[in-house]
Amino acid sequence: MHYSKPMIDIVMEVRRRLPSELKPSVKLANPELLTELARHYPVSRDTVTRALIKELMQLAGESWPEQLNNPATPSPKTQTKVYRGQVSLEERSDTSKTPAEPEAKRPLRVYRGQVVYS
Helix, strand or coil: CCCCHHHHHHHHHHHHHCCCCCHHHCCCCCCCHHHHHHHHHHHCCCHHHHHHHHHHHHHHCCCHHHHHHCCCCCCCCEEEEEECCEEEEEECCHHHCCCCCCHHHCCCEEECCEEECC
16 A cells, blocks of 8 residues: 555544553554554544544545444454565465564574573
């Protein structure tokens, strides 16, 4: 998905109006930006924020406006990717989901003689 100038302006305004605990996830670099905003839409009490999120979903097109009405629906089978500032929409494949490495197999990171956990 390519973000247009009006969409970017709306995202910046929504970010300004959101509570501080939600601001880290509302960034253009976040591939799940629209999903995060759709999750926040039903619980938001600010009518201006709700209107901005609704307008953003209208500009995004496809199935995004329906997600505001049905928050229980699963996210679409697409994922936004950002590479060097260019945002694109790609199909998700189920084979790409690999389980995370267990903690025991990960190498220890040592910095100045102290083990660093990341």
